[in-house]
Amino acid sequence: MTESTEPTRTSDEEWDRLKSSSTAVPQTESEQLFAQYLDQQQYDWCFEPTFASKSKIPDFVIRIGERLYVFEVKERLRIRSGPSPQWVGPMQWTRKEIEKARCKFKEFKKFPCSLVIFNPGDLDTVLDPERVFGAMLGDPGITMAFDDMQGRLLPETAREVFTHPRGKMRGYNTREYHNTRISAIIVLQKGHVESPEFRRLFDAATIRKQESIGRELHADEQDALRWDVRQQNGCCPMHDQVPLVVVCEHPDPKVLLSQDMFTGPYDERYVYVDGILEQTYVGRSIRRLVAVDG
Numbered sequence: 001m002t003e004s005t006e007p008t009r010t011s012d013e014e015w016d017r018l019k020s021s022s023t024a025v026p027q028t029e030s031e032q033l034f035a036q037y038l039d040q041q042q043y044d045w046c047f048e049p050t051f052a053s054k055s056k057i058p059d060f061v062i063r064i065g066e067r068l069y070v071f072e073v074k075e076r077l078r079i080r081s082g083p084s085p086q087w088v089g090p091m092q093w094t095r096k097e098i099e100k101a102r103c104k105f106k107e108f109k110k111f112p113c114s115l116v117i118f119n120p121g122d123l124d125t126v127l128d129p130e131r132v133f134g135a136m137l138g139d140p141g142i143t144m145a146f147d148d149m150q151g152r153l154l155p156e157t158a159r160e161v162f163t164h165p166r167g168k169m170r171g172y173n174t175r176e177y178h179n180t181r182i183s184a185i186i187v188l189q190k191g192h193v194e195s196p197e198f199r200r201l202f203d204a205a206t207i208r209k210q211e212s213i214g215r216e217l218h219a220d221e222q223d224a225l226r227w228d229v230r231q232q233n234g235c236c237p238m239h240d241q242v243p244l245v246v247v248c249e250h251p252d253p254k255v256l257l258s259q260d261m262f263t264g265p266y267d268e269r270y271v272y273v274d275g276i277l278e279q280t281y282v283g284r285s286i287r288r289l290v291a292v293d294g
Contacts, residue, residue, distance in 0.1 A: 008110040009066040018061065021050040030075035030118035034060065034188055037243035041264055054107040060116075064258065070111045072101050073188070076119040090126035091166075094135035098168040098179060105181045112255040113181055116245075118188040121293070127187045129270045130160075132248045133277060136185065139164030161275065169250060180250060183257040187246040190293040191266050192239040193285075202229050239290065242266055244283070 010018075026035045026047055038045045038060070045062045060071040074097045097117060105113040117132075119125050134140045141164070145157040162170075169179045194202070205225055210216055217225065230238050244266035249257065251272045262269065265285035271278055 008068060010063065010068050011066070015044075015063050015068075018049040018051070019046045022046040022048055024048045028073075028075050029120055030073050030116070030188060031059065033118065033190065033243050034071075034073050034116055037188070037245065037264070038062065040243065041262075051107075056104055056107050058104070058108070058113075062261075064261070067258075068111055069257070069261070070105065070108050070113045071116050071186075072104050072113070073116040073118070074100070076117070076122045076125050078121050090124065091131050091135040091139070093122075093125045094127070094132060094185070095166065095168050098135065098182065098185070101182055102179050109181065110255065112183040112253070112257045114184045114186050114257060115182055116186045116188050127189075127246075129187075129246060129248055129268075129277065129279075132185050132187060132246075133270070133272055134162055134164075134167070136167055136169040136248070136250070137162035137272065138167035138170065159275070160277065162272075177250070177252040180252060180254045182250055183253040183255055184250055185248045186262065187248065189244050189246065191242045191244045191289045192292070193242055193266075193288045194290060195237045195240045198229070198233070198238045201233055202226055205229050244289075244292075246270070247281075 024047055026032045031047070035045075035047065043062050044064070045060055047060055048057050049061050050057060058070045059073045062069045062071070076093055094117060097115060101113070101115040105111075117127060119127050130140050139162065141161055142158050143161045143163070144159070145154045146152070147154055165173075169182070170177050202225070205228070206217060206222070209221075209225060244264060245262050246267070247257070247262050247269040249269070249271045263281060263283070265283040266289060267281065267283045268279060268286070269281035271280050
């Protein structure tokens with residue numbers, strides 16, 4: 001059961017002391033990307049601050065109003081696949097990081113603590129919402145009713161479920177939630193959008209082309225024109241990189257992560273309610289994404 005929806009309050013003096021204790025700077029790709037995201041969203045944050053009463057040092061702490069939010073950032077190392085066939089566990093790494101985060105967050109009982117995960121390119125690890133919730137609640141599967149009279153399954157009753165006992169945030173037999181100190185798992189990604197300069201050139205080329213043929217361009221014609229503009233303007237960057245996050249909330253955390261956080265133009269948020277995985281937030285500019293890494 002959720003103990004509190006209100007994070008611990010901190011004074012301006014306490015926050016200034018925490019920030020002054022932070023002398024390190026983000027080093028890894030994931031740390032730098034998360035810092036870039038926080039700066040773009042104009043969060044007040046510090047990196048690896050020292051809490052006077054705690055032995056553990058979190059990676060990031062964000063302050064909103066008088067409340068602190070704690071984050072641990074983990075990056076999946078790129079693993080080279082060997083020439084021989086091997087077993088792939090797309091949720092195995094995430095489950096290990098959940099266990100590590102549980103130990104790290106033990107001292108932060110009254111803080112909303114979130115695990116931030118980033119995959120720079122390892123093919124064995126999948127961080128889409130279904131796999132993240134699978135790491136939390138059990139391997140994803142499908143259940144459907146069985147008609148005893150006809151002796152067959154009823155496909156129309158099929159629904160997705162999380163059933164396997166390997167889930168790190170819910171018991172398989174008791175169905176009780178575990179690791180409730182982790183408010184959410186946040187997937188950090190690199191998105192790519194058309195650069196403003198390229199978009200200006202493409203829009204101008206589109207107007208000229210449509211005027212010459214007397215109609216609007218079809219989708220395949222737009223793709224061909226986009227390629228032509230890219231070839232003709234090789235020095236113009238086609239894409240800009242933007243950091244984004246996908247928030248996967250714990251179904252029953254001790255302290256809730258604020259719903260007002262991580263609502264950037266390319267962000268998403270998911271919850272698991274009454275056996276259904278639901279998207280509760282989608283950024284207004286997410287359709288502008290042309291590719292996503294991580």
